[in-house]
Amino acid sequence: PRDMATPARDGEAATGTTIMACCFDGGVVMGADSRVSTGTYIANRVSDKVAALHDSIFMCRSGSAADTQAISDYVRYYLAAHTTEVGRAPTVKTAATLARRIAYENKDQLLAGIIVGGWDAVQGGSVYVVPLGGTMMQMPFAIGGSGSTYIYGHVDAQFKEGMSRQEAQVAPAPRGPPPQTQYTHTLTPTLTLTLTPTLTHTHAHPRLAFTRTAELREEVHCACHGA
Secondary structure, eight states: OOTTTTTTOOOOOOOOEEEEEEETTEEEEEEEOEEEEEEEEEESSSSOEEEETTTTTEEEEEOHHHHHHHHHHHHHHHHHHHHHHHHHHOOOHHHHHHHHHHHHTTTOOOOEEEEEEEEEEETEEEEEEETTTTTOOOSEEEEESGGGGTTHHHHHHHHHHTHHHHHOOOOOOSSOOOOOOOOOEEETTTTTEEEHHHEEEEEETEEEEEEEOOOOOOOEEEEEEEE
16 A cells, blocks of 8 residues: 555645635635545545534634544534523624634644634624634635645635625536537647547547546535625
8 A cells, every 4th residue: 555655646736625714795605625535545525624603603624624523513512502691693703712712722632724704793704714723813814724725826816805705706616517628739630639627638540549538526515604
């Protein structure tokens, strides 16, 4: 078996976990990938990394799955008790403060990067990031996880204050068949390379013909929360 410490092969991109949340005019869009890995082995392809803490407050989880699940369970329990005690729905800041306190007081034992976002009657849509170590910061958008470096530049370039829900939401890739052809580049009279979302390499010969097809799909969970 391949050693877990071995780096990715040439041409491979170790994307890792990517979680993010973005405020828009009226709420928050939150999203995460769905894969849980153990070294280079994908242990779960359909994990839900967006955990519900209350009716309109959610948490994106990155780091150790066990640690972040424990934190979300504790915060969910404390928010339920807090709601019963004060007689009203909790704020997003309250949920983020609870997560920050648990992460900070146990920072030597936990490996957890968290984003808490949602909507409340006090601040409207808001996003808080709690990185490793237990710091808490309110941000207009937040990105986390080991794969987040791949989209920082895109989000910095595209984000603007007061976006609509349609502008803030990134929909998952459609599951229907890909477009037939984007463009075709002819290398020789008998060798044609057609580039589409599905990469097809066709080699034609009077007595020999073969086609190789490679397809890559990524599952994404998205959630929208607003008034």
